[in-house]
Amino acid sequence: MPELPEVETVRRTLAPVLGARVSSVWWSGKNLRLGKPLALPALRKASKGATFEGFRRLGKYLILDLQDRPKSILVHLGMSGRFRHFPPDVSQPAHTHVEWGLEDGRTLRFTDPRRFGNVELVTRGRERDHASLAKLGPDPIDGVVDVAEFQQACSRTKRPIKVALLDQSLVAGVGNIYASEALWQAHIHPKTPACKLSRPRCDRLVQAVRQVLERALMHGGTSLKDFVSADGHAGEHSHYLWVYDREDEACPNSACSGTIRRFVQQQRATFYCPRCQKY
């Protein structure tokens, strides 16, 4: 579900709990990602009595820093995860798995029906020691994606560019929706082997990735079903998607009379225009 724009939207809308102090930590007892239990005692030790000092994002991962504490909280929303703050006395939504009670009565909750998401601890300042964070490529919104490096990375793999984009090492934060969107904007066929991309096309793709993500962020992210920001608002970007979930519709490129097609790559749906996206 949540790709970079959605996670960044959550990060930004967490601002009202900056400086709030944690008074309690609760866990549903249900396993999260890959059936692993939450290390509740460690999470309690890390966060109880501490105040939230800052919220960061690395790719699709959210990092919650606590003042004067060596451990930070690492959150991934998986497909259906939500991370929200609530005013006092709002009862727990279904599928809440982790809840931080704040001293002022508010709560911070991680809710996830499918439990593909995760909450764990990372050592502050050594986040990149975490295997999942170590392999993340440059961030197209926070950082700069160097086109020469991007092309170099592409040249090392024959995988189709759509598949390569989903691997978080090329660039961080692109998921299934925005991979299709960016390739459409760059006029690149999703099956093009990554190693065949010329420098100008890499240039176009890097730009398209950044623009697609920024545009989605501007709309508060895409809500197909589950996604809401940390203050509970759905994103508006689904109304602005060009190709994702638009099979059989006309290509939105006004200079093209093609029809959007859908096929499956790596068990994921890909949408593209066979007329204006070339190998």
Add this chain to the structure above:
DNA sequence: AGACAAACCTGTCTGC
């Protein structure tokens, strides 16, 4: 290296 499938889960939609 990469294609492919399965695993972790529940909710929702479709077709019969």
Add this chain to the structure above:
DNA sequence: TGCAGACAGGTTTGTC
């Protein structure tokens, strides 16, 4: 109305 089956924004792991 009910039920079975397909499918969903992500990541990891294993096989061939």
